[in-house]
Amino acid sequence: MRRHSPKTRFRSAFTLIEVIAVLLIAGIVVGLIAPRVSTSTRRSTENSVRAAASMVAIVAQRAASSSELSALVYDHEEGTLSVEVLRQQQGDYNRTERVWRRDPFAPEVVLSGCRVSSFVTDGMRVSEDSFRLVFEPGVSRPQISMTLTEATGGATRTMVDGGRTWQIDLPSYALRPVVSGLISEPNAREVPEPIDLDQLGRVEQDW
Numbered sequence: 001m002r003r004h005s006p007k008t009r010f011r012s013a014f015t016l017i018e019v020i021a022v023l024l025i026a027g028i029v030v031g032l033i034a035p036r037v038s039t040s041t042r043r044s045t046e047n048s049v050r051a052a053a054s055m056v057a058i059v060a061q062r063a064a065s066s067s068e069l070s071a072l073v074y075d076h077e078e079g080t081l082s083v084e085v086l087r088q089q090q091g092d093y094n095r096t097e098r099v100w101r102r103d104p105f106a107p108e109v110v111l112s113g114c115r116v117s118s119f120v121t122d123g124m125r126v127s128e129d130s131f132r133l134v135f136e137p138g139v140s141r142p143q144i145s146m147t148l149t150e151a152t153g154g155a156t157r158t159m160v161d162g163g164r165t166w167q168i169d170l171p172s173y174a175l176r177p178v179v180s181g182l183i184s185e186p187n188a189r190e191v192p193e194p195i196d197l198d199q200l201g202r203v204e205q206d207w
Helices: 016-065
Strands: 070-075 080-090 096-102 114-121 124-126 130-135 144-152 165-170 178-180
Touching: 016 070, 016 080, 016 114, 016 130, 016 144, 016 165, 016 178, 114 130
Parallel strands: none
Antiparallel strands: 070 080, 070 130, 080 096, 114 124, 114 144, 144 165, 165 178
């Protein structure tokens, strides 16, 4: 019969002290990473809020300076805000028809981590599921109040009960909205600003 020496015998399990040490190290790592992830998510969401505010500013400037019909369009399922303009195009049988087209100077905004929970114009609530708010040139622009609420989930975002909210208010006489509820510093690279065609030397281009 062969006997194994105690010196050559292998351990088949971890000791209690080793398990505790691993758990402590894992807890420290999670404690260091979690705040950074939370901060990054918050900044991404607030950049979306700022981008939505810029989109409201763009459509307000269009309504004040353009001769075309323009609209602020929200798709709740996709979580997108965009600006569209009504323009003429050649249809079938050489007929001229008017169709809504995406404004090439206003990149579509994808709301990350939030959704529109309330949209009010001149005191009247509009469906927040999806809407198209049309602005007519030469007509007094309505006062706009839009509330965005923190949301989680996949493609169909679910708003968090008691989650954070942000408010975007645009008086009828103003061209830049007031945003409340922001915490982080703005990241100018991720927030589209209104386009000035005069400064770009594109005065003759349709606005």
